Amino acid sequence: MDIVNEILEREQKKAEKYKPITVDKHLPLEFDIGTLFTFDSNDLDTKRLNSDKTRDEYLLSLSRDNTQLLLNKIWELPTERVEEAIVVKLPEPTTVLPRAKPVPKPRPLTKWQEFAKAKGITKKKKDKLQWDEQLQKWVPLYGFKKAAAEKEKNWLIEVPQNLDPMTDMYEKKAEAKSEKVAKNELQRLKNIARAKKVKIPRVGLPVTSDKASANQLSTAATVARASTASLGKFQDRLPKEKDARGKGVHELIPGKDRKRKLPVPTAKVEQQNNLNLLDSILNKRPKIDMDKAVTKHIHTEQVQRSEEKKNEKPRGKPRKGKGAGNPTKFTAKKPKAGKGQRNPGKKTGGRKRR
Numbered sequence: 001m002d003i004v005n006e007i008l009e010r011e012q013k014k015a016e017k018y019k020p021i022t023v024d025k026h027l028p029l030e031f032d033i034g035t036l037f038t039f040d041s042n043d044l045d046t047k048r049l050n051s052d053k054t055r056d057e058y059l060l061s062l063s064r065d066n067t068q069l070l071l072n073k074i075w076e077l078p079t080e081r082v083e084e085a086i087v088v089k090l091p092e093p094t095t096v097l098p099r100a101k102p103v104p105k106p107r108p109l110t111k112w113q114e115f116a117k118a119k120g121i122t123k124k125k126k127d128k129l130q131w132d133e134q135l136q137k138w139v140p141l142y143g144f145k146k147a148a149a150e151k152e153k154n155w156l157i158e159v160p161q162n163l164d165p166m167t168d169m170y171e172k173k174a175e176a177k178s179e180k181v182a183k184n185e186l187q188r189l190k191n192i193a194r195a196k197k198v199k200i201p202r203v204g205l206p207v208t209s210d211k212a213s214a215n216q217l218s219t220a221a222t223v224a225r226a227s228t229a230s231l232g233k234f235q236d237r238l239p240k241e242k243d244a245r246g247k248g249v250h251e252l253i254p255g256k257d258r259k260r261k262l263p264v265p266t267a268k269v270e271q272q273n274n275l276n277l278l279d280s281i282l283n284k285r286p287k288i289d290m291d292k293a294v295t296k297h298i299h300t301e302q303v304q305r306s307e308e309k310k311n312e313k314p315r316g317k318p319r320k321g322k323g324a325g326n327p328t329k330f331t332a333k334k335p336k337a338g339k340g341q342r343n344p345g346k347k348t349g350g351r352k353r354r
Helices: 002-017 046-050 055-074 111-119 144-153 169-195 214-225 267-282 290-311
Strands: 030-032 037-039 079-081 086-088 129-132 137-140
Touching: 030 055, 037 055, 046 055, 111 169, 137 144
Parallel strands: none
Antiparallel strands: 030 037, 079 086, 129 137
């Protein structure tokens, strides 16, 4: 009997854990399946709601019952299977809800997806593991374990006969991988430009009827310059080169955020900001170095005096004769001859008589 009682208690606990999908309500709920919205107009149990002990339990049970009724309404709609999953197509919503941004549009198909849809190519699910004969073990098709297995497998790479024997095959393999990554990135950007209906210049010489315009060339140059880690901040520019502007340029440059405008301040905030700016300007007084100022003043006076001496005119009467008519030419005053007898003892220079 103890075993029977134990089994009955266990089943009773399971029944309490998984409640039935049928819920009885005095008034039926109002549903808006398009927005997964329901409104319960039944009265609340104020006693259980005001009690601290039973409040959380009551709210939890009420939310569970209303959610169960909403799910029952959803599964009454027609269903379909999409990639091993059962889905329900919701009807158009009847309740208008405010949104900060518009409803996102479905992502446009890529070039390959359009081609596969036109040719009827379906995507097949592949296995995650693949048997490697060389390593004799199961290797994943992608992920870090795949890279580790490739490194273990290609520990030695043979140089082909048509290449230089000193060629680094590991470097050649890394270059091929980087080119493949760059090609995929270019294809991704082309898909974005095609979805946004943005024309981009062709590679090489374009056809005469489809030449790239100046705006397209500037857009391509801006995107190419912003393809670095610093988004072109440290890249050199051509003379008179400017960033491209227009619709769709921002989407082609990933990681570049637009500058958001600050909100317009109120009159009181703007007044306080202006007063703070005036205070910061008036409180800044220049520092005066007296020693430096005195030294500079003395040096200035000395320079002025030296210039005045250079420009000072010499004293004296104007010359007679050729320079008499020119008042700017002056000559020094001729000293007077001395009066008295000649000193016979003093030798004077002169021509020696024969």
